[in-house]
Amino acid sequence: xxxxxxxxxxxxxxxxxxxxxxxxxxxxxxxxxxxxxxxxxxxxxxxxxxxxxxxxxxxxxxxxxxxxxxxxxxxxxxxxxxxxxxxxxxxxxxxxxxxxxxxxxxxxxxxxxxxxxxxxxxxxxxxxxxxxxxxxxxxxxxxxxxxxxxxxxxxxxxxxxxxxxxxxxxxxxxxxxxxxxxxxxxxxxxxxxxxxxxxxxxxxxxxxxxxxxxxxxxxxxxxxxxxxxxxxxxxxxxxxxxxxxxxxxxxxxxxxxxxxxxxxxxxxxxxxxxxxxxxxxxxxxxxxxxxxxxxxxxxxxxxxxxxxxxxxxxxxxxxxxxxxxxxxxxxxxxxxxxxxxxxxxxxxxxxxxxxxxxxxxxxxxxxxxxxxxxxxxxxxxxxxxxxxxxxxxxxxxxxxxxxxxxxxxxxxxxxxxxxxxxxxxxxxxxxxxxxxxxxxxxxxxxxxxxxxxxxxxxxxxxxxxxxxxxxxxxxxxxxxxxxxxxx
Numbered sequence: 001x002x003x004x005x006x007x008x009x010x011x012x013x014x015x016x017x018x019x020x021x022x023x024x025x026x027x028x029x030x031x032x033x034x035x036x037x038x039x040x041x042x043x044x045x046x047x048x049x050x051x052x053x054x055x056x057x058x059x060x061x062x063x064x065x066x067x068x069x070x071x072x073x074x075x076x077x078x079x080x081x082x083x084x085x086x087x088x089x090x091x092x093x094x095x096x097x098x099x100x101x102x103x104x105x106x107x108x109x110x111x112x113x114x115x116x117x118x119x120x121x122x123x124x125x126x127x128x129x130x131x132x133x134x135x136x137x138x139x140x141x142x143x144x145x146x147x148x149x150x151x152x153x154x155x156x157x158x159x160x161x162x163x164x165x166x167x168x169x170x171x172x173x174x175x176x177x178x179x180x181x182x183x184x185x186x187x188x189x190x191x192x193x194x195x196x197x198x199x200x201x202x203x204x205x206x207x208x209x210x211x212x213x214x215x216x217x218x219x220x221x222x223x224x225x226x227x228x229x230x231x232x233x234x235x236x237x238x239x240x241x242x243x244x245x246x247x248x249x250x251x252x253x254x255x256x257x258x259x260x261x262x263x264x265x266x267x268x269x270x271x272x273x274x275x276x277x278x279x280x281x282x283x284x285x286x287x288x289x290x291x292x293x294x295x296x297x298x299x300x301x302x303x304x305x306x307x308x309x310x311x312x313x314x315x316x317x318x319x320x321x322x323x324x325x326x327x328x329x330x331x332x333x334x335x336x337x338x339x340x341x342x343x344x345x346x347x348x349x350x351x352x353x354x355x356x357x358x359x360x361x362x363x364x365x366x367x368x369x370x371x372x373x374x375x376x377x378x379x380x381x382x383x384x385x386x387x388x389x390x391x392x393x394x395x396x397x398x399x400x401x402x403x404x405x406x407x408x409x410x411x412x413x414x415x416x417x418x419x420x421x422x423x424x425x426x427x428x429x430x431x432x433x434x435x436x437x438x439x440x441x442x443x444x445x446x447x448x449x450x451x452x453x454x455x456x457x458x459x460x461x462x463x464x465x466x467x468x469x470x471x472x473x474x475x476x477x478x479x480x481x482x483x484x485x486x487x
Contacts, residue, residue, distance in 0.1 A: 029107030076379025100272025108282025133292025167380020169411030
């Protein structure tokens with residue numbers, strides 16, 4: 001197992017290294033930002049208003065509301081990456097890694113918009129009458145010939161594999177470990193409770209998942225962010241220096257301090273980008289699967305709503321974690337017993353404990369991590385289910401739900417060194433076919449986006465108005481036929 005773990009670690013370093021995914025992710029995000037005219041900056045407020053305030057379109061075409069689709073995708077992304085992943089990036093890459101997480105998010109918003117747009121644009125209706133979409137469909141339907149089908153099948157296989165790792169066992173293990181350390185709850189008890197809760201929610205399908213995430217996600221994010229804001233306000237005098245350090249070390253690297261391993265600029269970039277994608281999943285294609293289930297009057301509208309997921313995940317939640325770690329100085333502290341830098345696994349907890357009185361900091365991180373990780377389990381269960389259905393049909397859905405819930409128990413009760421490395425590899429391999437597809441379909445995305453926003457720049461048009469100005473457009477007619485099941 002040690003040999004397998006080392007082998008997977010080597011593969012992961014190649015996949016997430018400076019010559020493959022990092023330039024592909026950043027390059028795709030930059031190209032789509034340019035092609036779409038900086039849509040993540042110019043349309044952010046209308047998108048936030050539609051997704052968080054209005055919350056739904058005046059249509060029944062879809063399974064869940066736009067807000068529920070957004071929270072389902074956020075449930076899958078706001079997880080351990082927002083707590084442990086940020087600490088890992090700063091631990092290895094220094095405070096400058098946080099800057100590159102921000103860059104990844106800002107560029108990734110264009111990628112997130114594009115994949116969510118395509119998820120709705122090319123979605124289908126399955127045998128149960130539910131909307132089904134994502135890279136496993138739009139890569140084949142949007143890219144003609146065998147190459148598109150090859151990309152779609154590749155994505156589906158990698159996504160099913162990834163859902164049992166990053167979306168299941170690793171999340172359950174994080175919950176069990178933290179509850180054991182904080183409250184002495186046995187791992188098997190946590191595993192049993194999580195498995196039962198997961199199965200109960202999954203049996204109800206996407207509508208059940210949507211209802212749970214719509215209630216859980218806003219509460220857990222608010223709970224965690226308020227704790228972080230309290231710490232930052234209490235240490236407000238240290239915030240300017242922390243921001244200066246983050247920006248300066250993004251381009252100079254960090255010198256070794258105590259047990260800190262030291263970092264060059266490349267390490268800061270590599271860990272910032274890798275952990276940024278691990279946190280917000282922009283470019284991986286996963287959020288498009290949730291977006292495809294939304295009740296929306298046009299693919300552009302859901303694409304913009306889904307784009308806000310990356311903003312909330314990284315620009316808000318990840319920033320809170322990173323700034324707390326840097327302002328409290330925990331990132332370069334050493335363990336008195338070993339003389340080495342404190343582990344990234346406990347770094348965020350230590351930072352919150354430094355900033356809040358008593359055990360409040362420790363409790364906030366433990367409870368926040370448990371809620372974040374459980375919501376990720378629900379979101380990724382849906383991703384895995386949709387991709388398995390693409391591969392073997394609707395008959396595999398219920399057995400998958402039962403198996404997925406059982407594996408949650410296993411994840412809570414075993415050591416997962418191999419699974420973590422496996423998850424990193426599968427996540428990276430998922431992104432590759434999706435990013436290729438985004439580049440190949442960028443012309444279609446830009447053309448249809450520009451036309452829609454020319455007529456509805458503030459996302460305020462109702463269904464009748466949209467039907468009127470979209471009438472006769474090739475892409476619109478094709479989408480409507482698909483919605484009716486004619487394609």
